[in-house]
Amino acid sequence: MAKLRKVRRKQKFRYSVNRKRLKQKQESKGKFESVVVKRAWVVQKSAKANLKDMGLSYDPNVTIKSGFDKRWNEEKTDTEVRPSKAYVADILEKEAKAKRVRNFRLPxxxxxxxxxxxxxxxxxxxxxxxxxxxxxxxxxxxxxxxxxxxxxxxxxxxxxxxxxxx
Structure with missing residues (x-):
C-alpha cells in the first residue's frame, strides 16, 4: 500500500546530522563515571556478571523484594557468597555517604x-x-x-x- 502524500511531505532528510558520529554513539557501550567500577570491569564478562562480582545489583526489582508475591515470603537460607570484588561496593557506598560541599549561591x-x-x-x-x-x-x-x-x-x-x- 502506498504512503499517504501528507506523510511523505513531512519526511525530510536532515543533511546536517553527522551519520558516522550517530552510529558510533549508538554502538558505544557508554562511559563509566566511577573510576573504581571502570578498573574492576572485565570486558569479556556480561554486565550482569560484572556487577554480581562487584556486589552490585543489576536489577533492583530482584534485589529489593517487594509486593505480596508468595515467593518473596519464603526465606532462602542459602549461605551468602561474598563477591570477589566486594571492595567496589564498599568504596561506592563510602562515596555516596561522604559529605558534599554545598555550592549554593544566590543570584x-x-x-x-x-x-x-x-x-x-x-x-x-x-x-x-x-x-x-x-x-x-x-x-x-x-x-x-x-x-x-x-x-x-x-x-x-x-x-x-x-x-x-x-
Whole structure:
C-alpha cells in the first residue's frame, strides 16, 4: 500500500546530522563515571556478571523484594557468597555517604537587593516590605527568609560585611 502524500511531505532528510558520529554513539557501550567500577570491569564478562562480582545489583526489582508475591515470603537460607570484588561496593557506598560541599549561591541581582535592604533598614523587615524596590510585593517573612538564607552563604555574606565595615 502506498504512503499517504501528507506523510511523505513531512519526511525530510536532515543533511546536517553527522551519520558516522550517530552510529558510533549508538554502538558505544557508554562511559563509566566511577573510576573504581571502570578498573574492576572485565570486558569479556556480561554486565550482569560484572556487577554480581562487584556486589552490585543489576536489577533492583530482584534485589529489593517487594509486593505480596508468595515467593518473596519464603526465606532462602542459602549461605551468602561474598563477591570477589566486594571492595567496589564498599568504596561506592563510602562515596555516596561522604559529605558534599554545598555550592549554593544566590543570584547577583538578589544579593545586591538584599545588601541594599540590609544597609537601609537593618533588621526592620516590616519597613523593607514598603520599600519601592520590593516590586514582587514579598511579605516581611519572605524577605526575612531570603536574608537568613543569604547569611548562611559565607562568601556572599562576607561581601556585605566588607561593605559595611568600609
Amino acid at each position: 547577583d541581582g538578589q544579593v545586591r537587593y538584599l545588601i541594599y535592604l540590609l544597609k537601609k533598614y537593618g533588621t526592620d523587615y516590616k519597613a523593607m516590605v514598603k520599600d519601592k524596590k520590593n516590586y514582587n510585593q514579598e511579605t516581611w517573612k519572605q524577605i526575612k527568609a531570603k536574608i537568613e538564607k543569604f547569611k548562611k552563604i559565607p562568601e556572599q555574606y562576607a561581601e556585605y560585611l566588607n561593605s559595611v565595615n568600609e
